[in-house]
Amino acid sequence: MQDTPLTLSAIFQHGRAVYGDSEVVTYEGDGEFRRATFAEVAKRAEQLACALARLGIERGDRVATFAWNTQEHLEAYLAVPAMGAVLHTLNIRLFPEQVAYIIDHAEDAIILVDDSLVPVLAPLVPQLRTVKHIIVIGRGDASAIPSALRYDELLVAERGGFAWPTLDERAAAAMCYTSGTTGHPKGVVYSHRSTYLHSLAACTTNSLGIGERDRILPIVPMFHANAWGLPYAGWFAGSDLVMPNRFMQPDALAQIIASERPTFAAAVPTIWSSLLACADRVDMDLSSLERIVCGGAAVPRSLMEAFDRRFGRRIIQAWGMTETSPIAALAIPPTGTPPEREMTYRMRTGRILSGVEARIVDDNGCELPADGTQVGEIEVRGPWITASYYRDPAPEKFDDGWLRTGDIGSLDPEGYLQITDRAKDVIKSGGEWISSVELENALAAHPDVVECAVIAVPDSRWSERPLACVVRKPGSTVLAEALRDFLAERVARWWLPERWSFVAEVPKTSVGKFDKKVLRARYAEGALVVAELS
Numbered sequence: 001m002q003d004t005p006l007t008l009s010a011i012f013q014h015g016r017a018v019y020g021d022s023e024v025v026t027y028e029g030d031g032e033f034r035r036a037t038f039a040e041v042a043k044r045a046e047q048l049a050c051a052l053a054r055l056g057i058e059r060g061d062r063v064a065t066f067a068w069n070t071q072e073h074l075e076a077y078l079a080v081p082a083m084g085a086v087l088h089t090l091n092i093r094l095f096p097e098q099v100a101y102i103i104d105h106a107e108d109a110i111i112l113v114d115d116s117l118v119p120v121l122a123p124l125v126p127q128l129r130t131v132k133h134i135i136v137i138g139r140g141d142a143s144a145i146p147s148a149l150r151y152d153e154l155l156v157a158e159r160g161g162f163a164w165p166t167l168d169e170r171a172a173a174a175m176c177y178t179s180g181t182t183g184h185p186k187g188v189v190y191s192h193r194s195t196y197l198h199s200l201a202a203c204t205t206n207s208l209g210i211g212e213r214d215r216i217l218p219i220v221p222m223f224h225a226n227a228w229g230l231p232y233a234g235w236f237a238g239s240d241l242v243m244p245n246r247f248m249q250p251d252a253l254a255q256i257i258a259s260e261r262p263t264f265a266a267a268v269p270t271i272w273s274s275l276l277a278c279a280d281r282v283d284m285d286l287s288s289l290e291r292i293v294c295g296g297a298a299v300p301r302s303l304m305e306a307f308d309r310r311f312g313r314r315i316i317q318a319w320g321m322t323e324t325s326p327i328a329a330l331a332i333p334p335t336g337t338p339p340e341r342e343m344t345y346r347m348r349t350g351r352i353l354s355g356v357e358a359r360i361v362d363d364n365g366c367e368l369p370a371d372g373t374q375v376g377e378i379e380v381r382g383p384w385i386t387a388s389y390y391r392d393p394a395p396e397k398f399d400d401g402w403l404r405t406g407d408i409g410s411l412d413p414e415g416y417l418q419i420t421d422r423a424k425d426v427i428k429s430g431g432e433w434i435s436s437v438e439l440e441n442a443l444a445a446h447p448d449v450v451e452c453a454v455i456a457v458p459d460s461r462w463s464e465r466p467l468a469c470v471v472r473k474p475g476s477t478v479l480a481e482a483l484r485d486f487l488a489e490r491v492a493r494w495w496l497p498e499r500w501s502f503v504a505e506v507p508k509t510s511v512g513k514f515d516k517k518v519l520r521a522r523y524a525e526g527a528l529v530v531a532e533l534s
Contacts, residue, residue, distance in 0.1 A: 006196035016042035019238030059084035093510035115140030187390030202233035219267035250278035268296035300444035372412030
């Protein structure tokens with residue numbers, strides 16, 4: 001058989017040649033949309049490659065983006081890897097010192113930044129040792145970075161074509177850094193081969209089922225694990241791409257969905273929760289959405305049921321990590337599942353995708369049976385799973401060719417994972433495990449609860465006990481006693497928290513997950529008002 005390299009160049013050229021009439025739509029706010037065909041986007045990507053080469057970018061050089069979900073960001077997604085450089089998507093929501101560290105650690109040579117984000121990046125510029133050029137996307141004020149170049153001006157200056165090189169499929173194509181909840185963020189480098197295979201997997205019907213008839217709305221940011229691979233899979237399959245830009249607020253998203261009629265959308269649970277809340281005051285038409293994918297955190301059953309009931313639309317729970325490219329499992333019920341049992345499968349973390357292997361190991365690293373009851377740390381391996389971190393060996397994260405995910409849970413004979421906690425978040429009370437995830441899901445079903453997070457706190461008798469931190473709906477005066485009674489019908493009695501704290505909001509990480517380390521620190525400092533029930 002022919003040995004054709006599996007590269008992003010091949011994905012780029014395929015979308016350009018076969019799906020030239022497919023569309024990329026970028027929302028500009030106030031009901032305005034900007035449109036371009038794949039053929040037009042591909043031409044601009046070629047101009048971008050020419051411009052970057054003229055600025056000195058060579059194979060292996062890192063080109064960073066500090067940008068929202070836009071057509072221009074997609075052009076960088078295509079041009080940078082296809083020319084042999086490495087696309088480095090910077091997480092705009094990290095702390096400034098973390099962003100500066102990541103740019104320095106990756107040795108980025110050029111940064112493409114949206115004009116709306118210039119004020120965020122500008123204070124960091126004097127610290128950036130390796131960055132030679134900063135290119136501003138858009139026509140907004142860039143005076144805070146006097147030496148900045150303009151994206152559109154660079155592209156207009158390029159008239160000729162680009163000599164696309166033949167690339168090694170195992171060469172680096174893109175890189176993302178983890179959110180760094182403990183210590184410095186770690187770099188994950190995706191190869192051309194791994195991203196090509198991940199894109200193919202996303203197009204299969206047992207996975208995301210992406211095809212030419214789809215209009216994809218990637219609400220998940222393009223700086224978060226490559227928007228879960230949706231830009232590459234969508235380009236590969238010829239799907240229209242609807243880019244929300246920086247307009248991720250529920251009112252704006254409702255307008256985008258109603259106007260552009262996407263068939264597929266993906267976001268973290270907080271986005272879908274906010275859309276649900278918005279539906280109480282805004283006319284919400286989600287009828288075009290055939291698939292709604294939710295990942296980044298456990299999806300509460302109450303949120304799934306609310307979407308079923310209110311919109312007649314199913315949320316599909318997905319699981320993955322930056323280290324897994326990221327899609328590794330989806331909670332799609334198996335064929336022939338009776339309707340009354342479907343929710344049982346939908347509430348699981350996900351069924352392992354073809355191409356990914358998973359196992360459960362105990363504290364000694366011994367593999368446990370995949371019987372759905374044994375609980376241990378989840379380990380995974382496969383062609384789009386990272387084998388190491390960039391310039392950081394971190395041997396504690398790997399186990400004889402397997403990635404240690406840090407997630408605690410079970411694996412059943414049908415390949416379904418059920419995560420019960422993160423290793424650092426699990427509550428060990430009197431020698432027995434309590435799942436903070438299950439407590440949170442049960443509490444989220446209460447009509448007066450907007451969101452909640454459960455953490456472990458020291459206890460003189462049981463070593464650790466759960467503390468429930470709850471955000472009440474505006475105007476609600478529900479008390480801890482009522483919430484505990486509500487929980488008592490849904491979880492084991494010895495799981496019921498004695499300690500409760502009502503907070504204005506649950507702190508979140510840069511990618512929208514609950515930041516429990518902040519809550520633990522606030523508790524240790526005495527900054528949380530805690531009610532103790534007898």
